[in-house]
Structures are given as structure tokens and as C-alpha cells.
Amino acid sequence: MTKKLLTALIILSLFIQSAYGLFSPRALGMGSAYTALADDAYAAYWNPAGLAIDPGIDLAGHYQVNNRNQQIGDNAFALKACFEVPMSPFAWIAGVGLASIFAYQGARYMADQGIVKKGWGREGEVIERKESVAEDVKTDEEAKIAAGKEPVRIPISRKEVAKKAIKQVGKATLKIGENLVEAAVKGAARQSRHYYYTPRWYRPNYYRPTYWDNRYDYREKELTPQGKAQFAGGISIMSDRNELQNQNTRWYTFSVASGYGEVVALGGNLNIYDLEVTSVSPSIRGFGAGLDLGGMVRFSDKLSFGMTVKEILTTDIKFEDGSVRRYQMTVNGGVALKPYQPITLAADVHNIFGQYGNDPTMHYGVEVRPIYGVAVRAGLDNENKTAGASFGVGDFIIDYAILGGVYNRTQMVGVTWTL
Numbered sequence: 369m370t371k372k373l374l375t376a377l378i379i380l381s382l383f384i385q386s387a388y389g390l391f392s393p394r395a396l397g398m399g400s401a402y403t404a405l406a407d408d409a410y411a412a413y414w415n416p417a418g419l420a421i422d423p424g425i426d427l428a429g430h431y432q433v434n435n436r437n438q439q440i441g442d443n444a445f446a447l448k449a450c451f452e453v454p455m456s457p458f459a460w461i462a463g464v465g466l467a468s469i470f471a472y473q474g475a476r477y478m479a480d481q482g483i484v485k486k487g488w489g490r491e492g493e494v495i496e497r498k499e500s501v502a503e504d505v506k507t508d509e510e511a512k513i514a515a516g517k518e519p520v521r522i523p524i525s526r527k528e529v530a531k532k533a534i535k536q537v538g539k540a541t542l543k544i545g546e547n548l549v550e551a552a553v554k555g556a557a558r559q560s561r562h563y564y565y566t567p568r569w570y571r572p573n574y575y576r577p578t579y580w581d582n583r584y585d586y587r588e589k590e591l592t593p594q595g596k597a598q599f600a601g602g603i604s605i606m607s608d609r610n611e612l613q614n615q616n617t618r619w620y621t622f623s624v625a626s627g628y629g630e631v632v633a634l635g636g637n638l639n640i641y642d643l644e645v646t647s648v649s650p651s652i653r654g655f656g657a658g659l660d661l662g663g664m665v666r667f668s669d670k671l672s673f674g675m676t677v678k679e680i681l682t683t684d685i686k687f688e689d690g691s692v693r694r695y696q697m698t699v700n701g702g703v704a705l706k707p708y709q710p711i712t713l714a715a716d717v718h719n720i721f722g723q724y725g726n727d728p729t730m731h732y733g734v735e736v737r738p739i740y741g742v743a744v745r746a747g748l749d750n751e752n753k754t755a756g757a758s759f760g761v762g763d764f765i766i767d768y769a770i771l772g773g774v775y776n777r778t779q780m781v782g783v784t785w786t787l
Contacts, residue, residue: 393430393769393782397756398733399747401714403702404664404674407579409446409784412604412623415662415676415700416635419600420627423450424576430767430782444607450600450625452593460597460628467626471636475659475681487658487679487697494696494724497678500613501654501685501693502645508691509648521652521688570741570760576786578765580740582709583630584669593630600625600635614647625662633664641685641695656685658695670706675699696724702731710737718750749773763787 392410395402406418409428429445478484495501512519566572577583583592602623609616620642625635637660645652662676679697686692702716716731733747733754741760748754752773759766767782 391430392428393756393767393780394745394758396749396771396780397745397747397754397767397769398714398735399716399731399749399752399754400718401702401704401716401731401733401747403662403676403700403716404672404704405579405702405712405714406664406674409448409602410604411448411625411635412446412602412621412637415664415674415702416602416623416637416660417625417627417633417662417664417674417676419448419602419623419625419635420450420598420633421630421664422577422579422581423452423598425449425787426784427787428782428784430780433779433781434777444605446602446604448600448602450598452596452598454595455597455628456595457628460626463597464626464634484657484659484681484683487682487694492694494694496698497695500610500615500617501643502614502647504693505645505652505654505687505689505691506614506647509652509689512689519689521650522690523688566740567742570762572740573763573786578760578786580737580743580760582669585709596629598625598627598630598633600627611646614645616644616646616651618642627664631666635662636660637662643685643687645687652687652689652691654685654687654691654693656694657683672704673702674704675701696726698723711735712737749775 391413392402392408394408395406395410395414398405402414404415406414407421408418409426411418411421426448427445428448475484479486495504509519572581584594589595600623602621602625604619604621604623606617606619608618618641620640622638622640623635625633627633639658639660641654641656641658643654643656645654658679659681660676660678661680662674664672664674666672677697677699679695682694682697684692684694698718699720700716700718701720702714704712704714706712712733712735714733714735718729718731719726720728722728729750731747731749733745735743735745737743743758744755745757746753746755749771752771752775754769754771754775756767756769758768763786765784765786767780767784769780769782771778771780
């Protein structure tokens with residue numbers, strides 16, 4: 369299994385040339401109304417809690433067919449691994465509580481050291497993560513030169529940054545080590561799903577559910593998520609050499625999530641940002657990090673609610689010439705309704721509180737799954753019309769999306785390997 373994953377990662381890194389980083393054709397085809405639905409390898413971007421939905425391993429990558437992306441996002445792939453085990457709700461709640469204490473104490477320690485800062489209520493200019501910081505950093509450089517101050521570059525070494533980060537994380541871990549409770553989670557649950565018709569090219573995998581499945585359909589409790597806890601992790605990597613933005617961008621996202629009975633789930637991302645401004649010579653490199661949190665509640669197999677807070681904590685992005693920038697904190701919320709099993713309706717509000725003078729945006733989507741292995745969808749992404757489709761072939765799901773409005777009929781194709 370490890371060799372297969374490494375081989376797939378190498379192939380993706382060689383052949384994926386242009387993609388919307390971490391965005392997902394399925395999500396964009398539904399108008400970006402995905403906060404309450406995210407359950408695939410790209411859930412980290414939309415709602416990290418969704419990684420704990422649908423056990424299994426996903427490896428995904430996307431290719432942008434036309435219209436070079438003028439936002440941040442190019443070569444990208446994501447890995448999701450989710451497992452579940454029988455567990456009492458009290459044991460799961462206790463475990464999540466201990467993990468929360470660990471995370472809170474760790475963040476507090478980092479804040480006391482001046483390493484991380486809160487992402488809300490702070491003065492100063494902020495930018496969205498999909499936007500480039502190149503022009504702002506270049507302006508700072510030019511202002512210093514105009515004032516007669518020769519810019520001083522303090523080289524930033526990725527190796528040194530990694531060493532310092534590991535050292536600080538190690539100190540934080542030791543600081544609160546007494547609160548840790550080690551647990552070994554073993555075993556895997558069985559999943560199953562019946563469907564009225566399944567095409568020959570894509571049969572249900574009873575041990576590997578996808579978004580065509582409703583695991584609560586079964587009378588046998590052992591085939592459902594009832595009485596089981598889900599544990600998941602994910603890695604997302606995006607690399608973008610974007611001449612239109614005068615910026616080279618690398619994002620590394622490490623995610624963890626846990627849920628119980630696939631009724632409630634919590635998750636978080638640690639985002640590492642490695643940016644390079646290419647519009648000046650020599651180029652200027654900057655590093656930073658941020659923390660996202662997400663939650664999902666499924667009131668029934670027909671109704672679910674999700675919320676995610678992006679950049680709730682941040683280290684700021686510090687550049688070699690002394691410039692400092694940070695991504696804005698954003699709160700997104702969404703609801704999804706399945707009036708009938710083959711139909712899903714979704715609605716999202718992004719930037720709910722209209723922070724930093726940016727208005728909230730509305731997003732709507734519908735997905736219809738007429739037979740197992742086939743799905744069609746349409747959406748309204750802040751007044752931009754979108755559409756898409758998915759087809760299951762063997763162990764692969766092929767996704768397609770076309771985006772109208774400001775996206776100028778951009779087309780995307782993606783592949784997810786369900787291991």
C-alpha cells in the first residue's frame with residue numbers, strides 16, 4: 369500500500385500541470401456550496417471536519433483544461449485516510465476533550481512565545497489566501513528605495529525554518545505532555561450499500577463508501593456507522609508558479625479530524641505557506657502558517673450543517689526584506705438537504721460576518737445521482753453559474769466542472785483514486 373501511494377504521488381506531481389489548488393471540481397460544480405458536504409480528499413480546504421466522513425483512503429488530483437488560473441492554485445494533490453472503530457460515545461467525547469485541551473494549551477504556549485497570533489480583531493491590512501501578495505511586497509521594497517533606505521535581505525532557509533518549527537513544537541509538546549493520553553486504535557469496520565441499479569463499469573465497494581452511499585440504509589447495525597468513531601488525517605500539497613500573479617506559491621496542509629457515528633465531526637488544518645515574489649530581482653521569499661477549524665453536524669441522513677473558520681490563528685507571513693503580510697480570517701457556514709436519496713441541495717454563506725469590509729457571498733448547488741456511479745450537478749457561485757458531472761470507473765472517480773461568469777467558462781477535470 370505504501371509503495372502504491374508513493375508511486376501515485378510521483379505520477380501526479382509529474383503530470384498535473386494546471387489545477388485549482390485544493391478546490392475540487394465537485395465542489396465548484398455545485399457553486400462552492402460545500403461546507404456541509406465536504407467528505408473527500410479536498411475536504412481540508414472546505415471543511416476539515418468532513419475528512420471524518422466516509423472511511424477509506426482517497427488520493428486526488430485536478431487538471432485545469434483551459435483559462436490559466438489567475439488566482440492562487442496550480443499543481444495540487446490531496447490524500448485522505450479515514451478509519452473507524454467501535455467505541456462508546458463517552459470514550460469518544462473524552463478523547464476529543466483531551467485532544468482539545470492539548471490543542472488549546474499548545475496554542476496558548478505558542479502565543480506566549482510570540483509565535484502565533486489570533487486571526488480576528490487585529491488592525492492592519494489582510495488579504496484572501498487565493499490572492500497574491502507580490503505587488504504589496506514589491507511596493508514596500510520600492511518605498512524603502514525611494515526613502516533612501518537600501519533594502520536589507522535576511523535570507524530565509526526552509527531548513528532553518530523547519531528546524532525552528534520542530535523545536536518549538538517539541539517544547540510545546542513537552543510543556544503539556546502530562547495532559548496526553550495515549551490510545552491505540554485498531555481494526556476497521558465494514559461498510560456496505562445497496563443500489564437499485566449499478567452499471568457494469570462501477571460496482572459498489574462494500575468496504576469503501578463514496579458519496580453515492582447512504583450507510584444508514586442497512587438494517588444490520590454492523591454495516592452502519594452507529595456506535596463507531598471515525599478518525600482521519602489528510603495531506604494537501606499545492607504548488608503554483610504563477611507569472612500572472614508575479615508569485616510562486618507553495619501550500620502544505622496537514623489535517624486531522626474525528627467524528628462519532630458520522631453524526632458529529634470536528635477537524636483542523638495546519639497550513640504552511642511558502643511564497644516567493646518574482647517581480648523583483650533577486651526574488652523575495654516569505655514563510656508563514658495558519659490554523660483552520662471546522663465542524664459538521666448531520667441531524668439525520670437528510671439534513672447536515674457545517675461551519676469552518678479559516679485562519680483563526682496565524683503566524684503572519686514574513687518576507688526576507690522585512691515585509692509582513694497575513695491572510696484574512698473567514699467564517700463560512702452551510703447547510704445540505706437530501707429530500708430524496710439521489711438528490712442533494714446545498715447552500716453556503718462565505719465570510720458570514722462581512723469581515724474586513726468584504727461582503728458575505730452566497731453559494732447554491734444541486735447534485736443528482738440517477739444511478740450508482742453517475743452524478744450531475746449545477747450551482748450558483750456568488751452569481752457565477754457552474755455545472756459538473758462525475759463518473760465512477762473501477763476504483764476511480766472522474767470529475768468534470770465548467771465555470772461561467774468571472775471564471776470565463778473554465779473547465780476542470782479531476783481524478784480520485786479510492787484505495
